Amino acid sequence: MFNYSFHWNQAFKALPQMLDGALVTLQIAILSMIIGMALAIALTLFRLSGNRILGGLATGWVEIARNTPALFQIYMAHFGLGSFGIHLSPFTSLLVGIAFNNAGYLAENFRGALKAIPETQTRAARSLGMSPMQAFRYVVMPQMLRIAFLPATNQMVWAILMTSLGVTVGMNTDLAGVTQALNAVSFRTFEFFALAAVIYYVIAKVVTLAARLFAARMFRY
Structure with a gap:
């Protein structure tokens, strides 16, 4: 029998903490897009340069970014670089992994x-x-x-959703990390993660709508 009792009041009381986490999520996503776009322009120039080495580097980057899981890319930034004595914080590892992924898709x-x-x-x-x-x-x-521009908007939404992978490398200040911590204390898994899913959904829809309005205003010709 289904005998689960919902306790939404606990989730709503924690909403301010989750919204603070959502701001960190947006911060990572925006930074990763800025870095990713700069790298993508560089990769595009490498492809146009006619230099076989630079062109091969750009092609290799795009192939790896587009054909391996984003989780692996974040793991390589956090654990892989650590094997060579380069230790990044969870925030930086997540940012590097998502920016690497963004650069590959944006370059294409x-x-x-x-x-x-x-x-x-x-x-x-x-x-x-x-x-x-x-x-x-x-x-x-x-x-x-x-x-x-509009295809890049889809990548921005994807970057927002990719930030949730940060919990796998110890990220605990973004929306997914805060939700995970709250769930560990209260064991109200459905309530907290359902509310987090709604926040992710709203953020994605707001970003998409804002991008379409911006495009309609700026690219009318």
């Missing part, structure tokens, strides 16, 4: 966006006296970012 998004930009754009910029780097920076990259 940028590659797809570049294919949508006619080569005549670069030729026109070069005919005006721009160097290859100037043509990419002032002509190609703005269009690339515009095309890749």
